[in-house]
Amino acid sequence: MARHTLEPMPPVAIAPFVPVSVSIDLGDRSYAIMIGADLFADAASYDGLPRGGHALIVSNDTVAPLYLDDLRQTLQSRHRHVHTVVLPDGETHKEWGTLQRIFDALLNAGCDRKTVLYALGGGVVGDMTGFAAACFMRGVSFVQVPTTLLAQVDSSVGGKTGINHPLGKNMVGAFHQPLRVLCDLNVLRSLPARELSAGLAEVIKYGPIADMAFFDWIEAHIDDLRGLEVAALSHAVQRSCEIKALVVSSDEREAGLRAILNFGHTFGHAIEAGLGYGAWLHGEAVGCGMVMAARLSQVLGLVDDAFVERVRRLVERAGLPVVAPVLDVGNNVERYLSLMRVDKKAEDGEIRFVLVDGPGKAVLRPVSDDLVADVIERSCRVA
């Protein structure tokens, strides 16, 4: 059983309209996460990044009509050649065939090892662009320009990249850090409410595992966040990135501590895979998965009922599902368990869960199947 705790962190002042920067400290792979309004059209955001040569912007067919031209114009003043490739939107396309289109674009345009890729989109675009950058000519640079809340607070930060396999999510990938992350809060205005809620799941996540003061703050500001209040969004993104930066800086390749960021994800991945990728958004599955993981923590005596109810209530107020789906009417629990056994945290068929070990503290440990089965059954009943 590995117990992980984070050092307490000082409270953060809320400075709504001043861009802030959070550093990821990884030696010669260190980089800045910039957070602010009107950020990605601003030339200053790119200071210090490579100039000249080739750039390839990777986006999807939802985001490209909104922001691709702006980004291309900014980059044309920095790079000699700016190419673009627009992928189909959605988790179902996070697979090799789509990734291959990025390699095709790079090679057809005559791109070389000095080429910089720019990921303009949500988590799927970021994960695929990062993985393409990790593999193209055995590694080129890339910049994250996340356009969803989920990507800004979680997936664009920390260097996890990859694609799905029919037998499991993110099973093929690489650790490859971006040169920079540009979190433009303005672009969140075009985000559908459902996607915003999905992003809030990953914001809420940081509370139970690392910072209950932040959890209190989210409870107080959940309506501001859903209302796209920029000061609230700015604080939520900044605090989320600060916590993620601390965790990633101390455990880049997930040897231990970093696994706590997967709170709610073991159940969540089973839901996504069981329903078929794309039926529920990743954040929706994680939201519901956090309620299940909180419940499992309670069953083990690590937290009390009141804590589980706080998590359930906040997930619900964020606009996320809190009742788990039935994946197989005749054999539901076994279906969940078999899907969770291919989780990357599993070792030799034993499923390991991120649990809350008292509010604000996480622990990674195996749990016996009968206790997990009990939580699955209770979570699938209408609350």
Add this chain to the structure above:
Amino acid sequence: MARHTLEPMPPVAIAPFVPVSVSIDLGDRSYAIMIGADLFADAASYDGLPRGGHALIVSNDTVAPLYLDDLRQTLQSRHRHVHTVVLPDGETHKEWGTLQRIFDALLNAGCDRKTVLYALGGGVVGDMTGFAAACFMRGVSFVQVPTTLLAQVDSSVGGKTGINHPLGKNMVGAFHQPLRVLCDLNVLRSLPARELSAGLAEVIKYGPIADMAFFDWIEAHIDDLRGLEVAALSHAVQRSCEIKALVVSSDEREAGLRAILNFGHTFGHAIEAGLGYGAWLHGEAVGCGMVMAARLSQVLGLVDDAFVERVRRLVERAGLPVVAPVLDVGNNVERYLSLMRVDKKAEDGEIRFVLVDGPGKAVLRPVSDDLVADVIERSCRVA
């Protein structure tokens, strides 16, 4: 223009039947290349490698009938589960669809992050297994068990892994170091003469770029090597690995010096791609490419005619082609040039060549198209 030189190295004693070990010094990614007879069936060869858990042996349908059972038996005393996957043999299969079969095997067998992959085969199996290991769950361990001379002296050492793209060789890949390389000299007995010659190209390569004393030795022992004389093979593999180890240890990710190992490869890759992968063996294309690169070095005044003739003669005596193929009857030179412009060493469309800067010393530099064109034209004429 970047000039690279290696420190002179002491001569190596020839100790035919005693296994030797060459170290690759890369900090916490350091590993040993073991060279000897009857090595891979010997349990001692695996001392210090991970035990327990899952192992997956990746091989091809030529090598598997000969050696897969032996390796499986040895590994069954070390791992709880030993799985196998047999891929179709040949460079044409070095692509995503074949790689996917490795991921399928891993996931269908319930493999986890502690799984160790074993690459039992030539360069293609080694490159694909290494790339699968680099990407599966964002990185697991692997061991190289090379069964061709080319893989023993070159491709299994140094951590370059990857697959081909229709627009270029090895365009998608990763740097991922093995835990160990086991060069069993006995398995070379089953190697077809053509494959043995192809491997000799990569042995000969080390002479002009790094060690002319070794070149002299190869000239004196080329017939012993083609006759599979074990003492000669042992020295050739050991010396090749020592030179490669020195180069890789000082430049793992090919920022500079490591590029010299691509001597003959820029022309060679154009030949392979232009004829269609698999028409010529990689080593055959490299052999011819070395003659062309030596000729280009002579055109630039870096070496004399006698040196070019020595290289040409040794390549020929190794059983390798020394006349370049015509890739396009009407437009041959342009076809070569356009294929070379996608080489990974190219920057902004400018082709850079590894040249011999005086015997035993290499230099990486761009060369104007007209000089390259002249060398292509002369090299395609029957000698």
